[in-house]
Structure formats: C-alpha cells, structure tokens
Amino acid sequence: MREKITYVLAAIVGALLVSNLYTILLGLPDEANQGAIYRIFFFHFPSAITSGLCAFLSLVGSLMYLYRRNLWWDAFAVSATELTLTFGAIVLMTGMIWARIIWGIWWAWDARLTSTLVSWLAYASYLIFRRAIEEPTARARFSAVISIFTFPGVIISWKSIEWWRTQHPGPVISIRGGGGMAPGMEAAAYWNLLPLAVLALILISIRLRQENAQRLLDGFRRQAHEI
C-alpha cells in the first residue's frame, strides 16, 4: 500500500514538473530587465523553501527523538538532513549560475550567501559526525543535539535579507512584502514549489525505510555475533 502511494505521488510529481517546465521555458515571457536567466528562479526559490522545510523536519525529528527515545525519529532526522543538503546544494548552485550572469561573479560574501553556505556546511558536519560514533543510541542522542544547535543558522539565513543590506535581492515574494513579481510568474514559482516539496517528502520516506532496514540488519548482525 505504502509503496503504491509513493509510486502514484512520484508519478504526479513527475508530470507536474514536466508541465511546469513547459510553463517556465515556453509559457512565460522573458523578464524585462534580466532576460532569460530569471527562469532559474523557478528552481532556486522552491529549492530554498524545500531545503528550509527539510531542515525544520530534521529539527522536529531530533526533538521528537529526545522526547520519545525512539530510533525511528533519529532515522527521520537523518533522512531530512540529507534532503536539506541535497536541496541546499541546488539552491547554492542555481544561485551561483544566476549570479555569474547578473552580477558577473560566481560568489559574493554577503550575509545571505554566507549564512546559507555555513548552514550547509554545519549540516554536512552533522553527517560526518554520525559516522564517527558506532553505538546507535549515543549516536542518535548526540546528533539530535547537533541538529538542534544547527537550526538557528537556518533562521539567520532565512531572515538575513531583511536584517542586512545584502547583495542578494531582498524579498520578492508578495507574502513577505516583496511584490516584485508579475502575478503569473509568482504563481509559476509556487506551482514548482509544490512538486519539489512533495519530491523531498517522498525521498525522505524512502531514505527513512532504508535507515530503519539498516538498523534492523545491524541488530541482527550483532545478535549473530553474540551467538
């Protein structure tokens, strides 16, 4: 049953992404000032939101693990962190491509870019840290603490465009008081956010099953060693 739901959702996501691609590449006109490159925004912004969402899920998983002490939540936190990194990488790369065209440079050390990269590195060191501990409950406990300590960085990254004058554009989305986009364009951005966010959730659920299966296997292996 669960597998079927996953497949159906994945098929819907795939279809939606393709139809979005059509809207983004052919349906919408070039932007007045930026030309064709602005289309990367339709992947940059949804990936950023998805990455932040995954970071939040990682926080939830970590808090729930500390509260419930069930390793399922630890597996959930790891899966969410991995997706945070994946979508974070997409955000950084699409942003750099855009910056190369618009600013003429790949990277600028402004508050938004720096804080995003720093959070990305912090979540990467979370994964590195996990590999250094063998014992599952200690690993879950310690990495939950690290994940909670890392999350404030995500909030700084999210709010940085309001707190500092950054080279990165300020808010353009109308719900954050931006209003810098034509309605059709903004809708297209949300329509691309939906499948990407659902894709992240699907991937989390797949990784979650792998993590849980892995834990069972490790448990059996340990039992076998004892015998």
Add this chain to the structure above:
Amino acid sequence: MVIAGKDLRAELRGKETINASLSFSLVILLLFSFAFDPTAEETRAICGGLLWLVFAFAGALVLNRSFARELPNDCLDALIASPLPPSALFMGKVMANMLILMTVEIICLPIFGLFYNVNWTQQFGMLFLVLVLTTWGLTVVGTMFSALTVNMRLRELMLPTLVYPIMIPGLLAAIQLTTLLAVGEPLTPDYYPWLKLLAGFDLIYTLLGLALVDTVLVG
C-alpha cells in the same frame, strides 16, 4: 561554581592548557605578521579577523581539554554521578573555560598592539564587552560540543569541525565590531545590529545548552 573553582585550580596548578593555547596564539600572531607583512592601513582592515582567528584557534585548544581532562581515573563518570545537576556542571565548565580563554585574549591584545603598532586602548570598554560576549558564545557552544565529542576517536578533529560552522554568525559579528574597536574608532549606529546579533546568539545558545546538557551528559 564549585566546578569552575575546581577547573581553575587545576589549571593554575598545571597551567598546561593556558600555556599551550597562549604560546600557540602568539605563534599564530607572529605567523600572520610574517605572512601578510601588513602596512598600518592593512592592519586596520584585517585586525578583527586576525584576532578572532587566533582566539578561535586558542579556544579549540582550551575546549578540547575541558572534558578530556576528566577522562583519566573516570572523573567524568564520578562528576555525572554526583548530586550536582548537569546544568551546574555545564555552567561551571563554561565559566572556567571562559576565564581561561579571556586570560589568553587579554594577554594577546597588548602583544598584538605592540607587534602591529596598533593603539587598541582607546575604545577598551566596548572592546572588552565584545570580547566577553563573543568568548561567552564560543565557550557555551564549545563546551557543549566538548562534552559531545569527549568519548570519540578523532576528538581533536571533530570539535573544531562542529564548533566553527555554528560559531560563524557570532564570530562574524565579533570580527566586524573588533575591526572597528581595536583600532580605537567608536561604534556608529550602523554597527548596532552586529551587537544585537552577538547578544542574541549568546542568549539562544546559552538556553539551548542549558536545555540539552542533561541529554548529552546523562542520556
């Protein structure tokens, strides 16, 4: 408090951490001056970053020892088993580390002023505030991760890997403020957000540290 006293007494008798981190800081300060050979104008531009890199490295040395020194004779287990609440143990460790690191910083500052020909005393009050706030943030985060990594292999490597990315917002604010203050210029209103960021950083991580230390130490 008892823990802070104990750690400081151990430190005063052995002086191993403070000597190591102090001489390390001085070597780094020297290396920087060879590496960049800065003019007076360049020094004004880089002094904040330079000082905080030195202090952050020195901090990693101090923090590594903080819990590691309890490992011989199973002192850490004894401390956890004692009636002391884990949060008190944590705060004691933070205070001791803070004092040790502050000592290193206060000794380094005049030497920095001497080597780089900088008159750092004019804004000393504000500079001291920035030092206190940042060192507090660094030790809170660092002591927490020191407790996390104490039983790991690669402990010395893991601690900086984890602490520095999380410290960057705080360090960034400190660097901005120090660059201005260390050369004796007063703060302009432009810089108040950095001060707020630093204070907010300390507050959030102190609360997080106090809330989570039970889980880290006891389980």
